[in-house]
Amino acid sequence: MVLGVRLGRPGAVASRRSLRFLEHNLLVFRRGWFNYLLAGISQPFLYLIAMGIGLGLYVNRNGGLPGGVPYLDYIAPALLVTQAMMAAAFESAWPIMAKIRWDKTYEAALNTPLETMDLLLGDLMWIAFRTTLLSVLFLAVIVALGAAASPLVVLAVPVAVLTALAFAAPIMAFTATQDGDGGLNAVFRFGITPLFLFSGTFFPIEKLPPFLQPVAWVTPLYHGVAAARALALGQVEPVGMTVHLAAIAFVFLVGIVAGRIALTRRLVV
Secondary structure, three states, X not given: OOOOOOOOOOOOOOOHHHHHHHHHHHHHHHHOHHHHHHHHHHHHHHHHHHHHHHHHHXXXXXXXXXXXXXXXXXXXXXXXXXXXXXXXXXXOOHHHHHHHHHOOHHHHHOOOOOOHXXXXXXXXXXXXXXXXXXXXXXXXXXXXXOOOOOHHHHHHHHHHHHHHHHHHHHHHHHHOOOOOOHHHHHHHHHHHHHHHHHOOOOOOHHHOOOOOHXXXXXXXXXXXXXXXXXXXXXXXXXXXHHHHHHHHHHHHHHHHHHHHHHHHHHHOO
């Protein structure tokens, strides 16, 4: 498909053009904001009630977690991060596929002054906006349930958003290479769902088989969960926090580079 020869600007930052594409997403969001928010927060809320309070009664009654941390306090910041990750992963899969292949939104946008980097950054800003809203709402639920042991829990919101972007950018790059949604189904079935279960959300990764623990260590979700949990429990170690944030940021930046390359190859000749 020949749409022009504009390859975008290497290392581009958010510009007025990318903000224009963000505006497009916000206009769509305005028409269905309630469903967006309800769908995004309902599942983690149910997990919080069922696992944190329901299962937590048995966990706490049988010795609890190391350090005497209540189980609700343990999983609440993890669910804050995982709900942001899940929302971002979905938003960077089928909706992006629709913009590329089905609705041709990207094709139409590239016939304006917008460039591929503007589309990428505009959608990433939209995902950051959406996950911020969901994270703030979920944080309010956590505080209302008394599951925040430290005021530093508010900093778990930007950690959740950064983790979400670390998933969104690479998945957008992958989506740009696909002609159908079969590959997207595989990403969720064999990637997102196992990570949700085995990245320290519900139990320490030290309980995993030894050969699986290194797999968890290299995933941005593990680092996001660990960083948010440390903030929520008031157990921040500067070196450990720096490592967690650097690992997440590295994956995000690699995803941006991969996304620009993939979108350019798919949309621009």
